[in-house]
Amino acid sequence: MAGTRDWSVSVRIREATPADWSAVAALLAELGRPDVRDTDQEAEARQIYEQYLVRPDAVALVVESDGLVVGLLNIEFRAWLNFTAPQAWIPDLVVADGARGRGIGGALLIRAEEIARSRGCWSMTLESATWRERAHAFYVSHGWMETGRAFTRLLTDVQWPPAP
Numbered sequence: 001m002a003g004t005r006d007w008s009v010s011v012r013i014r015e016a017t018p019a020d021w022s023a024v025a026a027l028l029a030e031l032g033r034p035d036v037r038d039t040d041q042e043a044e045a046r047q048i049y050e051q052y053l054v055r056p057d058a059v060a061l062v063v064e065s066d067g068l069v070v071g072l073l074n075i076e077f078r079a080w081l082n083f084t085a086p087q088a089w090i091p092d093l094v095v096a097d098g099a100r101g102r103g104i105g106g107a108l109l110i111r112a113e114e115i116a117r118s119r120g121c122w123s124m125t126l127e128s129a130t131w132r133e134r135a136h137a138f139y140v141s142h143g144w145m146e147t148g149r150a151f152t153r154l155l156t157d158v159q160w161p162p163a164p
Helices: 018-031 042-053 104-118 133-141
Strands: 011-015 058-065 068-078 087-095 124-126
Touching: 011 104, 018 042, 018 058, 018 068, 018 087, 042 058, 058 104, 068 104, 087 104, 104 124
Parallel strands: 087 124
Antiparallel strands: 011 058, 058 068, 068 087
């Protein structure tokens, strides 16, 4: 089919860099996060992103396919009271719409698990919006189990969750 890309060619997972900002911002917008590109919030959001990249308790990974960033996963290592090892938490996992279904998300989860194990984590966790049924099936197919529900209380006038 004309215009279809084979995203499986030359796929590479690497740590994100400041130069990935534009692609990361686009992926986060695709995930339903606020789209700060070309807004008065972009400079501040970019600064937050760049500060995230140097945090000792976090790692941001991107997937590059033929020179384009097509996936993102970030992982944080957090302490729980009464656990002596950290837990790995994945706040964001997104693969570009045109690159889904080609193993990129699974490869990101495998790499995240390798990192979490190397840091001595006792488990990995993430949240997924209730309407993301394909994502839920994806996680289960990769050995994850549903263990809880997430609840949110908004403290500002931010529009969350995004319209499905």
